[in-house]
Amino acid sequence: MAGALWTLVRTDFKVRYHGTAMGFVWAMLKPLAMFIVLMSVFTFVFPSKPDYALNLVLGLFLYDYFQEATKTGLVSLHSKGYLIGRSRFPRWILVVASTANPLVVVATASAAILACLAFAGRMPAPLPLALYLLYVLCFSLIVVGFSLASSVLFVRYRDLNQVWEVVVQAGLFVAPIIYPIDVLPERFHRLVYLWPPSSVIEFSRSVLIEGVPPSLRAHLLLGAATAASLAAGILIYRRLGPSVPEHL
Amino acid sequence: MLIEAHSLRKSFLIPSEQRRTIREHVLGALRRRSFERIHVLDGVDLELRAGETLGIMGRNGSGKTTLLKILCGIYRPDSGDLRVRASITPLLELGIGWNPDLDAVDNVLLMGTIMGMSLAEARRAVGEILDFAQVERFANLELKHYSSGMAARLAYAVAFRAVREVLVIDEIFAVGDVGFKARCEARYLELAAAGHTTLLVSHDPRTIESFCPRALLLDAGHVVLEGSGAEVAEAYVELARRASAA
Numbered sequence: 001m002a003g004a005l006w007t008l009v010r011t012d013f014k015v016r017y018h019g020t021a022m023g024f025v026w027a028m029l030k031p032l033a034m035f036i037v038l039m040s041v042f043t044f045v046f047p048s049k050p051d052y053a054l055n056l057v058l059g060l061f062l063y064d065y066f067q068e069a070t071k072t073g074l075v076s077l078h079s080k081g082y083l084i085g086r087s088r089f090p091r092w093i094l095v096v097a098s099t100a101n102p103l104v105v106v107a108t109a110s111a112a113i114l115a116c117l118a119f120a121g122r123m124p125a126p127l128p129l130a131l132y133l134l135y136v137l138c139f140s141l142i143v144v145g146f147s148l149a150s151s152v153l154f155v156r157y158r159d160l161n162q163v164w165e166v167v168v169q170a171g172l173f174v175a176p177i178i179y180p181i182d183v184l185p186e187r188f189h190r191l192v193y194l195w196p197p198s199s200v201i202e203f204s205r206s207v208l209i210e211g212v213p214p215s216l217r218a219h220l221l222l223g224a225a226t227a228a229s230l231a232a233g234i235l236i237y238r239r240l241g242p243s244v245p246e247h248l
Numbered sequence: 249m250l251i252e253a254h255s256l257r258k259s260f261l262i263p264s265e266q267r268r269t270i271r272e273h274v275l276g277a278l279r280r281r282s283f284e285r286i287h288v289l290d291g292v293d294l295e296l297r298a299g300e301t302l303g304i305m306g307r308n309g310s311g312k313t314t315l316l317k318i319l320c321g322i323y324r325p326d327s328g329d330l331r332v333r334a335s336i337t338p339l340l341e342l343g344i345g346w347n348p349d350l351d352a353v354d355n356v357l358l359m360g361t362i363m364g365m366s367l368a369e370a371r372r373a374v375g376e377i378l379d380f381a382q383v384e385r386f387a388n389l390e391l392k393h394y395s396s397g398m399a400a401r402l403a404y405a406v407a408f409r410a411v412r413e414v415l416v417i418d419e420i421f422a423v424g425d426v427g428f429k430a431r432c433e434a435r436y437l438e439l440a441a442a443g444h445t446t447l448l449v450s451h452d453p454r455t456i457e458s459f460c461p462r463a464l465l466l467d468a469g470h471v472v473l474e475g476s477g478a479e480v481a482e483a484y485v486e487l488a489r490r491a492s493a494a
Contacts, residue, residue: 003367007358015349082345087338087363088321159269242324245317246260 001093008080008097016101031061031109039116054113054209059177059201061109062136066143066197067168068102073147074154074161081248091244092237095147103140110136113208128207135207138226139200145226145233152240155247171195176202196225249333250414250445251296251319256328258289258314288314289325290469296414298334301446303460303477305453305484307491310466312449316340316416319447334413334445337363339403346399348392352383355391356406363410373409380431381405401428408435415439416447453481 017026035057042053076098077084077091084091110132117123124132154160172178175198181189192198199222203214264282267273289311296302306312317323318330320338346355356377360370378384381401383394391399407415436459440446450456456463456477463480465473465487473483 003365003370004358004361006367007354007361007370011347011350011354011358014354015347082347083358083362085317085322085338085340085345088336089362089364157268157270157273159271163270245322 001090004089005093005097008093009100012097013101013104028108031105032112035061035109035112035116051209054116055180055205056178057109058113058205058208059175061106061113062139062201062204063172063175063177063197065102065106066139067172068105069099069140069143070146070150070164070168071161072098072102073143074150074164076147077151077244078155078248084245084248091241092148095151095237096144099140099143099147103136106136117208122209122211124208124211128211128213131207131213132204135200135203135222138222139197141226142196142200142229145229145231148233149236152237152244155244156240171197174198193221196229199225249295249331250298251294251334251447252329252331253292253294253319254329256289256292256294256315256318256325256330257287258311258318258323258325259285259287261285288469289318291328292466292469292471294319294464294471296445296447298413298445299440299443300462301440301448301460303456303463303480304447304449304466305451305456305463305480306466307484307488311469312466313340313418315466316418316447316449320416335364336414336416337407337411338416339407340416340418345403346391346394349390351388351390352378352394352402353387356402359403359406360410363406364412365410377402377405377409380408380435382428404432408432408439411439411444414445414447418449419451451484453485456481456484 038057038060039053042056073095076095080094080098083094114123114129150160150164174192174195176184176192181192181198181202184192193202199218203218203222206212206214261283262285264284265276265279267276267281292311292315294302294315304312304315314323316338317340318325319332320336320340321332322338322340345359347358350358353374356374357367357370360373360377361367365373374387375384378387381398381404383398383402386394386398391402394402407417436446446459448455448460458477460477460480463475463477464471465480465483467487472487473480475483
């Protein structure tokens, strides 16, 4: 199963960047180029508050991961339908593998942000770094939970991807990415945090850029949200997954 | 006994109006739909012993493919008892199963690992598989440029190499030229001699007579005859003749 999972991730990556001269290198360069453009625009063209550019870039990359991974996860069983009728194997690996490629891109972007912080003499200490990795792990598990559920629903409702596209577009403005959360009245904060990317983005900024870890309660809430998302995804997948081949 | 199936039933609900999107469900919420239940398998019993080759014959729509998919764990039966005590390598629905944007080597690695080979084992077997399928020259060509015959030969080659205990084949030797069919037959005989078990579905009476000491005839979701390959092949020809005359 590990061999199948690795081969799926590797071949997905290959197909995704197929057609470009240096597909693999391009995959790495694309987020880096975006990083340089955004940092330059908000540092030199529209100088703003200190750290606004870094906060924006980190938020955008994390949200881009969420958007890409949930979109590919949603269609994963349908797009890999040609494998489903071939053998008896745990089909959830198709869902998990599909969410792995966007993670490679967010890893590259994270490395660029860390390099930028190191250059500015603000390299985060090991504990904040470990916490950031923990948040990305939670984010990935939330994405996997969502993808498990949505992939089995998509084979029944073939326009679910279009609905989700609208939701994630709107969600870009719900999450505090282009605006600082402080501009909203306190009573709305709870609503903003109901949207999963919000807490991961805010927590990541806290530890990487501000160097202040969120409270224990906040961590527990993120853990609970992750567990709930994963559990709901597994439950829906186990209920609807066995009949997926009949809907393909 | 590697596979035991008793009273397997499978039906599909066919709606009077297909609704496959949220939009169709919402817009049609006030319109009532009727459903027709199609019984594809209606109490099928089957036993497969270690080392034997069991043939299955039946006209189109008799339930053969659904039965194979249930035995392979792809579909779930509505009711009945199914015990599978072996790893099954299916070779169903030729022509699909490949990623057209990947070359033959990557497709072989993908399919081999999905069929249960380890990655190292699949890597070692790539050359042998491409050689069997006679596509070594096109190893780095994307599958979208393959002819349907080449893709089907590759599917046979992977399944023949990946098989663990039970090989389930829908229409064996249905592809390729005379030379490839002879290679398939030779490989099949090697597997049989090595003690592998095979479940073979075919419309070809000669294939069932030649390769299957025991066979089943399916019709309208029922097993209507169990006997030697020759008996079942003869009954199938008669059934098909009566159906075309009616």
